[in-house]
Amino acid sequence: MLFPDLQPKRGALPEGIDLRCCDVAEVLSVASGARLVTADPPWIYSQAPGVADPSLQYDVLKMPEIAGVVNRAADCAHPDGCRLALWNTWPQLGEWVEVTVGMGKEWRWGRILSGGSWHKSGPGGVGYHWIGDSEPVLLYKVGAPPCGRWDSLKNAHNSAREDHSAKPMEWMRGWLRRWTDPGDLVLDLYAGLGSVAVACALEGRRYIGAEIDPERHRRAVLRVEEAYNRR
Numbered sequence: 001m002l003f004p005d006l007q008p009k010r011g012a013l014p015e016g017i018d019l020r021c022c023d024v025a026e027v028l029s030v031a032s033g034a035r036l037v038t039a040d041p042p043w044i045y046s047q048a049p050g051v052a053d054p055s056l057q058y059d060v061l062k063m064p065e066i067a068g069v070v071n072r073a074a075d076c077a078h079p080d081g082c083r084l085a086l087w088n089t090w091p092q093l094g095e096w097v098e099v100t101v102g103m104g105k106e107w108r109w110g111r112i113l114s115g116g117s118w119h120k121s122g123p124g125g126v127g128y129h130w131i132g133d134s135e136p137v138l139l140y141k142v143g144a145p146p147c148g149r150w151d152s153l154k155n156a157h158n159s160a161r162e163d164h165s166a167k168p169m170e171w172m173r174g175w176l177r178r179w180t181d182p183g184d185l186v187l188d189l190y191a192g193l194g195s196v197a198v199a200c201a202l203e204g205r206r207y208i209g210a211e212i213d214p215e216r217h218r219r220a221v222l223r224v225e226e227a228y229n230r231r
């Protein structure tokens with residue numbers, strides 16, 4: 001059932017969906033009480049020059065900077081607990097663990113709790129050792145976030161590739177149903193084309209997220225509006 005406050009509006013994002021065109025620092029300074037933080041950072045893929053190079057698509061960030069931002073998001077958590085779902089990549093995973101373990105007690109999200117993977121089908125996919133057809137997502141928590149629904153959310157998801165970097169919205173709708181309640185706040189650090197914002201609009205969760213690139217932000221807003229008005 002849709003969150004009752006989410007009324008359709010013409011030419012505007014649904015109520016409760018705050019998708020900003022700004023640096024992530026801005027949303028970190030205002031968000032509070034998040035039940036779920038999602039992050040799909042703009043990693044640098046030094047080993048994949050050419051068509052797969054994300055720096056051709058958007059601003060990329062060095063790993064310590066990404067770790068600092070993800071860490072600060074713990075300040076935006078609900079006092080009773082919050083999960084973090086962090087999209088990673090297989091080639092970056094080792095360095096990510098090194099960087100966060102190297103932060104010692106400064107690292108707020110503790111150990112990796114669990115993980116899942118998205119298996120992508122369809123044309124595309126690049127890689128050095130093999131063609132990358134899957135992406136890992138790591139799960140962390142602070143506090144003791146509840147898990148109210150014991151339905152069949154799986155930690156592996158198969159679906160077709162979408163636009164460059166867009167993540168599987170249907171799977172993430174399942175995360176929302178499992179890990180949050182209607183009206184809960186979801187903080188999305190790097191919104192991209194707005195997949196998490198669409199999922200929140202359709203599942204009646206409040207959303208705040210940042211996308212720094214005006215053109216990607218414009219496309220994300222359109223995506224949310226279209227999905228919401230079509231529902």
Ligand SMILES: C[S@@+](CC[C@H](N)C(=O)[O-])C[C@H]1O[C@@H](n2cnc3c(N)ncnc32)[C@H](O)[C@@H]1O
Nearest residue numbers: 023024040058166167190192193194195211212
């Ligand atoms: C991997 S993409 C996210 C894709 C997203 N998960 C989706 O489904 O569309 C990373 C995004 O972070 C954005 N970005 C880079 N630096 C940023 C910053 N400092 N603040 C906010 N967004 C940033 C990029 O423009 C890019 O769209």
